[in-house]
Amino acid sequence: MNFQRVKNVRLYETIIQQVMGMIDKGELKPGDKFPSERQLIEQLGVSRSILREAFRVLESRGIVESRPGGGRYLRKISGSSFMNFTSMDLERDALLDVIEAREIIETRVVRLAARRATEEDIEKLVDLDREFHGTGTSLQEYREKDRDMAFHLALAEASHNFVLKEVVAYLLTISKDLREKTILDFDDWLELCRQHSDIVKAISDRKEDEAAEKMKVHLMELRRYILKGKKDNLEKRGENVCESKNTLF
Amino acid sequence: MNFQRVKNVRLYETIIQQVMGMIDKGELKPGDKFPSERQLIEQLGVSRSILREAFRVLESRGIVESRPGGGRYLRKISGSSFMNFTSMDLERDALLDVIEAREIIETRVVRLAARRATEEDIEKLVDLDREFHGTGTSLQEYREKDRDMAFHLALAEASHNFVLKEVVAYLLTISKDLREKTILDFDDWLELCRQHSDIVKAISDRKEDEAAEKMKVHLMELRRYILKGKKDNLEKRGENVCESKNTLF
DNA sequence: TTTAGCTTACTTGGTCATCCAGTTATACTT
């Protein structure tokens, strides 16, 4: 006799779902302006607080931008605007912002690490890297245990700058949140993990240019895989159903 | 002459940072129960709506579980976001870490801004800069209203990367916290503000190399002044209880 | 002793009215 806990649905969650659904149906296009709060609470039949809770979440995911006094806007998708986009594409696009930030910061972090890493730092990096190559650890396990995150965090630690460490930690949590929705291919993931060794080696050799270069290709690959997922998604989706009528809510 | 406040940073974000910081510091362990809303709004000094917005985001990220009538609980140790240093007594050396991070990040932010800034972005930057040169605005006023912070935040905004914007906001709040411990000379500070114009000009001319260079010297100067102030401060200490109101980065 | 039912205090969920500050568009002045 296995009873399940009754799911308690919050109003703000249903609003998020509704917005996402509208994006998928093409009723909302990138760059579009949302109706004002006062209009929306009327159309959705919720209070202003609840509406704002929903938009806070959307905002923290980079899907919506709030301009005080100026309204709320759906994320403008970068590059060529696709006729065909889903809420997933939007999240992926937001993920590219994170990758861009990581390219900027982590390439420099790794330079600092090459200069400042202590023997213990390097030892830890080697250990973390070995955990991947090691016999006992399955990829599944590696992935579940956030080994990738631990590795990049250890790099940041080796930079011996507490601010950078905090920033990297933030970027990692964000990219983890978003990455869970963008499933990477098995082989891609394998390749990415392999590149960690190059970075560790460059750092232990104190070659900062090389370390920066390796980190750069590492993150460029990550970006490439993410974009590939986007393309796959487009191909999979048969005929386009994009007759985006502008019926906002 | 209408003044604009620096309010670009949202209250709910700072709460998230603070909670994440507590997780990092081990003050909150998985399974722990949070204080009730009414207690927290008192401790944090915010309204209930803001608190709930923060927890909604935490909830949507799977970090916190809200049980109606039963309280809020920490779910997993995903942790590692920005720490909150407001009440922390940081060594002055920590300030150099902040500057180092800003050099790394803001020089690149400014490059992106030079590439991506819209006409409105540039207009806003020009306005913010003009407020310093303008006749009507006294230096005192400029200081009190955190114009410097607003300027750097506007730069981050012009990079059109929402992650970088948040990172810069974080760096600026740390700088703000720390600046109370550092006395900047009047002329030094004047010079720093003047350099803002160079940055704006480079961006509006779309010369990203120049923009990066100007930002670099800007932050190098800041570091130099801080080190000087450190020496001054060390000499002065003992009688003076730091009338450090007149400091601004 | 056990157990069902009730009370009570405390929790989160949700609404509302109100104010603030910044944006935008209108209309009036020069």
Place this chain on the structure above:
DNA sequence: AAGTATAACTGGATGACCAAGTAAGCTAAA
């Protein structure tokens, strides 16, 4: 026709309010 007040927006934030769920403690009946 350009410039400038002004009025009507926008989101940001607050505090009071009610509803509903939870949990603990008490009581009374089995």
